[in-house]
Amino acid sequence: MxxxxxxxxxxxxxxxxxxxxxxxxxxxxxxxxxxxxxxxxxxxxxxxxxxxxxxxxxxxxxxxxxxxxxxxxxxxxxxxxxxxxxxxxxxxxxxxxxxTTMDEEQVQLCRKEKLRFLFHMYDSDSDGRITLEEYRNVVEELLSGNPHIEKESARSIADGAMMEAASVCVGRMEPDQVYEGITFDDFLKIWQGIDIETKMHVRFLNMETIALCH
Known part of the structure; x- marks a missing residue:
């Protein structure tokens, strides 16, 4: 120092x-x-x-x-x-x-920054969207340690979650309409009402932080 x-x-x-x-x-x-x-x-x-x-x-x-x-x-x-x-x-x-001394505006800004970090983890190509393939990749990795879930099952779980995201963020879609991926604004909608601090943790730092979603 x-x-x-x-x-x-x-x-x-x-x-x-x-x-x-x-x-x-x-x-x-x-x-x-x-x-x-x-x-x-x-x-x-x-x-x-x-x-x-x-x-x-x-x-x-x-x-x-x-x-x-x-x-x-x-x-x-x-x-x-x-x-x-x-x-x-x-x-x-x-x-x-x-x-605890933060006002509501500061709390929301802090929360938004935490979610932005998490969004960047999913958006691996930095194009501002979490595509279906990127989401599948994350889900497959998350479930890779479970011997009872095959790759195709993991892909189905990812596909279902992406459809749910589309319904939350876009609403009713036309039959020929394609949901191109989760934008950061979409991501904020999906996480609305979820306490991110209980979903993230980084224990390896040996200090009281909140930290990493999985």
């Missing part, structure tokens, strides 16, 4: 940018150093030995999300080769619990 004086200034700056307290920043910095092997940046391979991710069926998507330029607020598409500590905090800020 640098020399004592500069480090304290850096921490104050990071508090303002991310909303984390100085104690949380110090804790996350220790975790960052552990993940990076005490190097200044983390690469994808640094996530290989995290026990809580090892058995997660969508592990690859979770790791990819950490390097997604959209989540890093560095561009509309593409992946970073590595992330530094400030990038790491940017990603972790999506998982920060909603502060």
């Amino acid at each position: 640098g020399a004592t004086h500069s480090a304290s200034e850096e921490v104050r700056e990071l508090e303002g940018k991310t909303g984390f307290s100085s104690d949380q920043i110090e804790q996350l910095h220790r975790r960052f150093k552990h993940l990076s092997g005490d190097q200044p940046t983390i690469r994808k391979e640094n996530f290989n030995n995290i026990p809580d991710l090892e058995l997660n069926p969508i592990r690859s998507k979770i790791v990819r999300a950490f390097f997604d330029n959209r989540n890093l607020r560095k561009g509309p598409s593409g992946l970073a080769d590595e992330i530094n500590f400030e990038d790491f905090l940017t990603i972790m800020s999506y998982f920060r619990p909603i502060d």
